[in-house]
Amino acid sequence: xxxxxxxxxxxxxxxxxxxxxxxxxxxxxxxxxxxxxxxxxxxxxxxxxxxxxxxxxxxxxxxxxxxxxxxxxxxxxxxxxxxxxxxxxxxxxxxxxxxxxxxxxxxxxxxxxxxxxxxxxxxxxxxxxxxxxxxxxxxxxxxxxxxxxxxxxxxxxxxxxxxxxxxxxxxxxxxxxxxxxxxxxxxxxxxxxxxxxxxxxxxxxxxxxxxxxxxxxxxxxxxxxxxxxxxxxxxxxxxxxxxxxxxxxxxxxxxxxxxxxxxxxxxxxxxxxxxxxxxxxxxxxxxxxxxxxxxxxxxxxxxxxxxxxxxxxxxxxxxxxxxxxxxxxxxxxxxxxxxxxxxxxxxxxxxxx
Numbered sequence: 001x002x003x004x005x006x007x008x009x010x011x012x013x014x015x016x017x018x019x020x021x022x023x024x025x026x027x028x029x030x031x032x033x034x035x036x037x038x039x040x041x042x043x044x045x046x047x048x049x050x051x052x053x054x055x056x057x058x059x060x061x062x063x064x065x066x067x068x069x070x071x072x073x074x075x076x077x078x079x080x081x082x083x084x085x086x087x088x089x090x091x092x093x094x095x096x097x098x099x100x101x102x103x104x105x106x107x108x109x110x111x112x113x114x115x116x117x118x119x120x121x122x123x124x125x126x127x128x129x130x131x132x133x134x135x136x137x138x139x140x141x142x143x144x145x146x147x148x149x150x151x152x153x154x155x156x157x158x159x160x161x162x163x164x165x166x167x168x169x170x171x172x173x174x175x176x177x178x179x180x181x182x183x184x185x186x187x188x189x190x191x192x193x194x195x196x197x198x199x200x201x202x203x204x205x206x207x208x209x210x211x212x213x214x215x216x217x218x219x220x221x222x223x224x225x226x227x228x229x230x231x232x233x234x235x236x237x238x239x240x241x242x243x244x245x246x247x248x249x250x251x252x253x254x255x256x257x258x259x260x261x262x263x264x265x266x267x268x269x270x271x272x273x274x275x276x277x278x279x280x281x282x283x284x285x286x287x288x289x290x291x292x293x294x295x296x297x298x299x300x301x302x303x304x305x306x307x308x309x310x311x312x313x314x315x316x317x318x319x320x321x322x323x324x325x326x327x328x329x330x331x332x333x334x335x336x337x338x339x340x341x342x343x344x345x346x347x348x349x350x351x352x353x
Contacts, residue, residue, distance in 0.1 A: 025052070034058065037081075041065055048075050057081055083126075084108065105150075107131065115139040118164065122146040128173070135159060140167050142187075149173065158182055163190050172196060175219075181205035186213040195219060198249070204233045211263070212242040221249035234258040239266050241286060248272065257281050257302070262289050271295060277302065296320055 021037040027045040032053060038061045041048065046069045053059055054077040062076070064087040076082060086108040104124050111134045118141035121127065128150035133140075135157050142164035145151060152173045156163075158180045165187045168174060175196045179186075181203035191197065193216040200214070200223055209232075214220065223230045228251030232239075236256070241263035244250065252275040253267070259279050264286035267273065273293045278285075280303025290296060300323045 032056065037061065039063070041068060043067055046070065051075060051077065053079055055079070060084065061086070063087075086110070087113075105129070109134050109137075112136050116141055116144045118142045118144065119146070120144045121148065123148075125149050127151050129153070130155065133157060133160070138162070140164055142166055143169065145171060147171075156180055156183075163187055165189055166192070169193060175199075177201065179203055179206065184208065186210060188212055189215070192216050199223065202231075202233050202236075204235050206233055206236055208238045209236065209240060209243045211240040212245065213240070214247065215242045215245040217244075218246060218248035220244070220247040221251065228252050229254070232256060232259070237261075239263055241265055242268065245269055251275070253277070255279055255282070260284070262286060264288060265291060268292050274298065276300070279303070298323060300325065 023033065023036040023039050024042055025032070025039050025045060025048070026042050027047060027049065034056050035058050036056070037058055039053065039059060040063045043065050044067075046067060048068070048071045052075045054075065057078075057080050059076075059079045060081050061084040062082065064085065083105040085104055085106075087110070105126050105128050107121065107124075107127065109132075113134050114136055115138060116133075120141065122143045122145065124145075125147065127145070127148045130153040131151060132155045137157065137160055139162040140160070143166045144164060145154075146166050146169045148168075149170065149172050151168075151171045152175065154168070154174065154177075156177070156179060159182055160180050161182055161184070163183065163186060166189045167187065168191050169189050170193045171191075172193070172195045174191070174194045176199045177191070177197065178201045183203070183206060185208040186206070188210045189212045190210075191214050192212050194214075195216070195218050197214070197217045198219045198221055200220070202223055221228060221230070223232070230250050230252065231254040234256040235258060237258060237260045239259070239262045243263065243266045245265055245267065246269045247267065248271065250267070250270045250273045253273060254277040255262075257279040258281055260281060261284040262282065265288045266286065267290050268288055269292040270290075271293065272295055273290070274295045275298045276290070276296065277300040297320060299320060302325060
């Protein structure tokens, strides 16, 4: 609730007072001055009508409230100066048209907010700088920040449990992620085509990386402070198809014990990938999992890995070699007849002993 009303507002009654940079919006047929800089939506307003502030070139900031249920089409269309949106509960679904807020540079979320709905800020192409989500956030909906091209950083706090499909799709300037331990799954295409993303810091607790979750991240190179080293926590059980496809700067990938499956084309077209370590817990690798990884020279198979290795999985460089740190794994690993390497035989193992 606003403690003091602005000195000037044109309400539905047609009363005209003195102009102020802060304007309280009451909805209905209220006439909105075109020289206001800041708007506060009255708590009783549940609907902002279509085109309510359209073409208002002076408007810089708008403060929304948790009772708001609908923002009409083109409500803020061509508000060229609008840069800041403050809200405690974000919009969800088709009842809101934030696509028209193409000039918004900053969104301020209040503590207590629990969920950011589907498509809430999709298409806010000028949203930039560092966005800090409240500690109370538990879910980010599908396509919530899709195509926010200028978004450079986002803080994802402990307590976050869901990142929806395409949530940060095509956020081209996003360069680093720190994922909380409360997150168990990265949904399909959640961070796909984030071209500037260089580093992802994973936490124990993550179990599934879904299809194309990080595909097209052409700058991706590491998961910590060490350049070229990319590792996943031991809690990860499944990497789905195209999950890291076209990870342009991935060099060495270490997949830890606990991983069960790698999907079709999971690491395809990672052109700089030269070294991969596979855990003994792995039971399935999809066809073309490492297709087009032409720099791949070394594949380390850990423990008693009982896995059939097909050339189609490693359609990469002809000089690729397999290494078996444990002698026992050499005896139990079967390499099919059309593989790159010849299978190790018992006599050669005995000689090494």
